[in-house]
Amino acid sequence: MSTIYSVASSLDGFVAAPGDDLDWLLRFGFEPFQEHHDRFFADVGVLVMGATTYEWLLEHDDTWAYPDRPTWVFTSRELAVPSGADVRFVSGDVTGHQDAIVAAAAGRDVWVVGGGLLAAQYQEAGLLDELRVTVMPVALGAGTPLLPVAAPTSVFDLVGTTTFEGGAVELHHRRGRD
Template identity: 30%
Template sequence: MGRLTYVTNVSLDGYIEDDEGGINWFPLGDEVFAFHTSLLRSVGTLLYGRRLYETMAVWETDASLAARSDLTADFAGAWQAASKVVYSTSLDAVSTADTRLERRFDPAEVRALKTSGDLTVGGAELAARAFEAGLVDECRLIIVPVVLGGGKPGLPAGVRVDLDLIDEHRFGNGVVQLHYRVR
């Protein structure tokens, strides 16, 4: 049985977007970028909400991103190699290969996907549904040393999830990765 891992970049005060919807506060750096690439290579399927999918699809639709460096080429290759499921009621079609569009989140379908390998879930609203359904096995928070003071929360409200810390890593730029297992 595979694991479903929620992966998100989050400010120290728990936001994935600032109060204007921006994410330009995230200081990626080569070390963190390489970590994200390694994480992508370790899973077979990425579950996305519409907004995150549209943000990430450029890694397949804009070849100039991969051409910037060996690091970006590796990331683009890892992203393109993964299967993707996008949950959206407003998206008409997907623009990337090996991508399926679903109109609603079906916990039974996600359980079936877990039988074929590890998955990640991205996008706070989609992750909240996965947490509510008891599907999330692990949580990886990439904590950025910034306090935004408001924005879009990275973790669901109204859902209690008990966690055990299984790993942590401090990157040279002050970003910290916390890896938890859901009890």
């Protein structure tokens, strides 16, 4: 079981363009990545995301994409829950919820989804075991940083790469020496 931040990033290290715009990413489509994502997702027991990612998913999907996985959403606001979804709203520090999240994963992986702020909290708390960053062949110049940590807290070792049609490459890192 690992806690994994799996995300797409621009060449210059942004996960969203200004205004939380993902059009730059969506233009690449999902087909070249689907089989690889499906293999990754088969080992995921729980999803964890912030409110911005959660709201984006609600706005851009007719149905909840993860009906068979519990999802923790870190927020201080009340948000809608899609029919049939197991969504749990929490607030506060990630360390205060990690034990319950891991227990709900039932021996499977925890996927930290979406923007860098929540992933940075996980990293700063020493809770990220793996980073899977699919670097897309585009530079944005500005936007939401990949992992805006206040101070480096760990070194990650590169354990694999996967190339995709169209010039994207996934860099798979695992927590190494601190």
